[in-house]
Amino acid sequence: MVKKIHKNRSHGSLPSIVIVGANFAGLKAALSLPQKFRVTVVDPRPWFEFSPNIHELVSGLKTPDLLRLPKKAIIKHAGHAFIPEAVTTIMPEKNTIVTNSGKRLSYDYCLLAIGGQTNMHRVKGAGTHAMPFKTVSHCQAIGDRLKQFSGKNKSVSIIIVGGGFEGVEALGEILRKYKDKKAIQVHMIEKRGRMMNDAPGDMDKELRRLCSPYPVVFHNGIHVTRVWKHSVVLSNNTRIPSQITIWTGGNIPPALLFESGLSASMEQWTPVNAGLQHVTYPNIFVAGDAAGTPEPVSKQAYHALDMGKTAAENISRHHSGKSLTAFQPSSKPMLVSFGDLDAFLIYNKTVFAGVALNLLKEAVFQLTMNTMDPSGFLLKAYHASGRLGSSALTMASFLSFTPKSLKKLGGIRIIGK
Numbered sequence: 001m002v003k004k005i006h007k008n009r010s011h012g013s014l015p016s017i018v019i020v021g022a023n024f025a026g027l028k029a030a031l032s033l034p035q036k037f038r039v040t041v042v043d044p045r046p047w048f049e050f051s052p053n054i055h056e057l058v059s060g061l062k063t064p065d066l067l068r069l070p071k072k073a074i075i076k077h078a079g080h081a082f083i084p085e086a087v088t089t090i091m092p093e094k095n096t097i098v099t100n101s102g103k104r105l106s107y108d109y110c111l112l113a114i115g116g117q118t119n120m121h122r123v124k125g126a127g128t129h130a131m132p133f134k135t136v137s138h139c140q141a142i143g144d145r146l147k148q149f150s151g152k153n154k155s156v157s158i159i160i161v162g163g164g165f166e167g168v169e170a171l172g173e174i175l176r177k178y179k180d181k182k183a184i185q186v187h188m189i190e191k192r193g194r195m196m197n198d199a200p201g202d203m204d205k206e207l208r209r210l211c212s213p214y215p216v217v218f219h220n221g222i223h224v225t226r227v228w229k230h231s232v233v234l235s236n237n238t239r240i241p242s243q244i245t246i247w248t249g250g251n252i253p254p255a256l257l258f259e260s261g262l263s264a265s266m267e268q269w270t271p272v273n274a275g276l277q278h279v280t281y282p283n284i285f286v287a288g289d290a291a292g293t294p295e296p297v298s299k300q301a302y303h304a305l306d307m308g309k310t311a312a313e314n315i316s317r318h319h320s321g322k323s324l325t326a327f328q329p330s331s332k333p334m335l336v337s338f339g340d341l342d343a344f345l346i347y348n349k350t351v352f353a354g355v356a357l358n359l360l361k362e363a364v365f366q367l368t369m370n371t372m373d374p375s376g377f378l379l380k381a382y383h384a385s386g387r388l389g390s391s392a393l394t395m396a397s398f399l400s401f402t403p404k405s406l407k408k409l410g411g412i413r414i415i416g417k
């Protein structure tokens with residue numbers, strides 16, 4: 001039921017912008033928008049969460065507070081308003097959104113940054129019995145469950161569904177903490193032929209080599225057809241017992257996009273032009289994972305941050321009658337950690353490997369957390385020592401790396417085909 005109408009459309013000279021979703025893309029957009037707009041940010045989650053490092057909650061290397069920042073304070077500091085609710089309907093023809101409590105907000109511009117959602121509801125039983133791997137609370141729950149089972153001195157079978165970078169990072173953290181526990185067996189299930197199938201170099205071979213001393217079983221070219229409370233059924237009709245099933249397989253467009261008429265099917269990311277403007281509605285901009293750009297880009301946090309900034313700037317440009325700036329995806333490397341056993345840096349067609357690369361991933365984490373809290377106030381308040389340690393600053397100098405500079409880290413090797 002509709003409760004309240006928020007008159008958000010322009011009065012006087014202040015155009016209104018509603019940002020739907022505030023993690024990497026949405027929060028970056030909010031930080032980039034000047035107070036000449038009346039900006040309202042709507043997101044049900046109170047915390048900005050640094051998802052690239054949430055796997056570290058599985059082993060307990062990080063705690064939830066280290067990976068989070070309070071959105072309300074950040075948005076308030078930027079001079080904008082925050083509504084901690086989910087948007088349930090977008091009515092592009094009426095320039096209005098509706099939240100779960102029935103609030104209606106009208107807008108001059110809408111910036112959509114709602115990310116993606118897990119695809120676990122497509123396999124029977126997965127939504128009920130598998131544990132998702134997308135947020136801080138998901139990974140904390142996995143860490144707690146592992147701790148609970150490992151204390152029981154009984155044999156434990158853990159299944160990780162998905163052998164992409166998220167599954168690999170989850171496996172690395174399980175091994176970091178439990179590799180000496182003989183009673184714990186891990187099954188990795190990947191429907192494609194190899195683990196890290198999209199990566200260059202033979203990461204599959206390398207991962208199998210690293211795992212050979214431990215009870216890890218790889219199942220490739222097979223998918224999950226049914227998840228039960230204590231087992232998983234595979235497409236070759238094998239049933240594997242499972243006390244913990246971790247679901248890392250895939251990111252799909254949120255249903256809200258199709259339901260609101262902003263995409264043509266449930267499978268399509270919101271179609272935008274090069275300036276991140278919706279192809280049909282010129283006052284709707286889309287940033288981050290939710291955007292279906294003309295040239296597809298990987299669903300990565302660094303692209304989401306850059307898109308948030310570009311979309312915010314393009315709203316300003318559009319409002320002043322200027323042409324839009326095209327979003328230019330940066331060619332940053334991808335960092336994948338593998339617990340305390342290894343880490344990988346994937347850049348163009350090359351995979352560099354070495355545990356020292358974990359420090360680089362930590363530096364990216366610390367630098368990004370600082371970017372999201374420009375005042376520095378929150379980090380100091382929440383983490384007494386401040387976040388950016390001197391080692392991270394030193395490491396940060398490698399962020400504009402060249403293969404030559406990586407060698408300085410020591411112990412770096414190249415994984416061939």
Ligand SMILES: Cc1cc2nc3c(=O)[nH]c(=O)nc-3n(C[C@H](O)[C@H](O)[C@H](O)COP(=O)(O)OP(=O)(O)OC[C@H]3O[C@@H](n4cnc5c(N)ncnc54)[C@H](O)[C@@H]3O)c2cc1C
Pocket residue numbers: 020021022023024025026042043044045051052053054055085086087088113114115116133134135166254256287288289290299300301302303304335336
């Ligand atoms: C386990 C894991 C590891 C990853 N590792 C890396 C990595 O190493 N490097 C890297 O670059 N990227 C990594 N990624 C990808 C990265 O996290 C995403 O690309 C990034 O989060 C996308 O940012 P976003 O702002 O578009 O969406 P999200 O970060 O998903 O944020 C979407 C926001 O929208 C909100 N929202 C959703 N629906 C609604 C609604 N209806 N109403 C209002 N608000 C809504 C959500 O609450 C959330 O705050 C990883 C992702 C995962 C899950």
